[in-house]
Amino acid sequence: MTVVSEPFSTLAAAGSAAAIRSRVNVPLRFPDGFVSTAEVLTFHGLADGKEHLLLALGAWEQALLDPASAASGPLVRLHSECLTGDVFGSQRCDCGPQLREAVEEISATGGFLLYLRQEGRGIGLYSKLDAYALQDTGLDTYEANLALGHGEDERDYTAAAQMLGAIGATTVRLLTNNPDKAAQLGVLGIRITEQVPTGVHLSPANHRYLTAKRDHTAHTLDLAPAVVPSHDEMLARVDALVPRLRERAEETEQIRRLPDATMEDLRDAGVFRMLSPKAVGGFGMGVETYVEAVRRLGRGCPSTAWTVGHLIEHVWMLARWPRDVQDEVFANGPAPLAAATGAPVGQAVKVPGGYSISGRWTFASGVMHSDWALLAVQHGDVRLQCLVPMSDVELLDVWHTAGLRGTGSNDVRTENLFVPEYRTLDWALLSAADNPGSRIHQEPIIHTPMAALLNLVAPAAALGAAEHAVELFRERILVRKVKNTAEDRQADSPLAQARFSLAYGLVAMARLQWDEAIRVVTASYQHRPVMMTDEERAQFRLALALSGKASADAVRHIMAGSGGSAHRLSHPLQRIQRDVDVLLNHPTLTLDPILEQAGRGLLGLGFTVPSF
Known part of the structure; x- marks a missing residue:
């Protein structure tokens, strides 16, 4: 939401000027492992005489001084002290999560967090706890303040305006859901070009508290989040x-x-x-x-x-891209569909405002259902990923294959297509644990290195297909009469019984290797930053490859014992075999190179393929 306020001509409304008294760098670490560094500033001459702090985060000097940024101003958050929420993690409010979110967002863009010593919306810590007791009797947060003889909100932001003035931040983007903060700063001479909403950190314990803020003081809060299934x-x-x-x-x-x-x-x-x-x-x-x-x-x-x-x-x-791209692609819903391909890598030429890209990319799985395409290009020594609308690329109908025919993994082509710079991103940054989206979203999976998830789809699909094949084989041999045999049905044959048990065992082996791979990747969440060691990466890729091989062996073993009619195009077993055969040729399951690189990783020799 954009709210442009017209300031007074000077900061005289904020009272006498404040001056910076000290600066010191402080490394920050939050309970979830997020780290940042703040330059903490203290001041002389603040109107209320309190020890407020200003935390300068990220590339704040560039945000403050760069002419391209000066028109909108640095991102600023006024955060009122909350001992119970900020320090002890109280769930009666959302102050702790808001503080964590603000530090991450401001660190990513450059700006300032003002930590204001105004506990309990200005009524003090003891009175706030007294208000909590009254809230337990049925009063909301504002009614409790009034019952104690206080105002609903006694905070004054004169000192905040002085602090911003002292550092030269008289034009800002304000990170808040509270319209009163914007209104007060505007009167005090701070020009607000945009009011950026904070996240909604809803919990059963603070729902009533946030509802009161929304209904009583017009906080911009959407308290109807998606119902998340278990x-x-x-x-x-x-x-x-x-x-x-x-x-x-x-x-x-x-x-x-x-x-x-x-x-x-x-x-x-x-x-x-x-x-x-x-x-x-x-x-x-x-x-x-x-x-x-x-x-x-x-x-x-x-x-x-x-x-x-x-x-x-x-x-x-x-969700790993910077905020401006996320605002664009998620504008129409939480699940924008995109195809992604980097084979072969296209070429990019720097032009004013972005890049001109050309190339023909293959194996664009999901492209028939996508609104966006993620295309890999090379610019000098840097590999970039470019995000382009599907309407800007040429779709080539070339996916005529023996298996996985239903994926429609066709080619796409562009010739001198302009891509604005904000829709390009260094692949190394996008694929890293510390990607731009990891500074926006708190879910651990956003911090997972890109290669981990890219390697999971083929073995997952192969294992599921093999499990279905065992199910079909069981049904088949329990009713099928085999020609030139004495048994009434195939299942009565000792050889068929042995074949079924071997197929069953191969799928069980595939499942065990699969479980091991998932254990390794989820264990990496315990690392900070989230990453795998070479040994863990070798274990992960080896387990997936062996799972895929066992799945394929089970399917082939089943087909060998299913008779000629199973090869009719109408029979699901032949389709499963063709699909799994194609899956086994995907780089994530191609056994020989995986065995070689996994062996090097397990022996501590280092990988010769950096992308492994």
């Missing part, structure tokens, strides 16, 4: 889709994309919102829910699992 609820939704995916598997293969009915079912189930951050209306779920959902979709249709797995993952990729 892990089990999300997987139950996915399981409910599996029978429909099986019914549409042949159609999916024939039209070489996901049917519209399937896309509608997936949206209705909220599948694409799984990894989308809660701040934009997503579910903010973790890697365990995501990969298990892809695996279960693979039990219904591997092409669907592959496509959906990547579309979910690409929402997660978009």
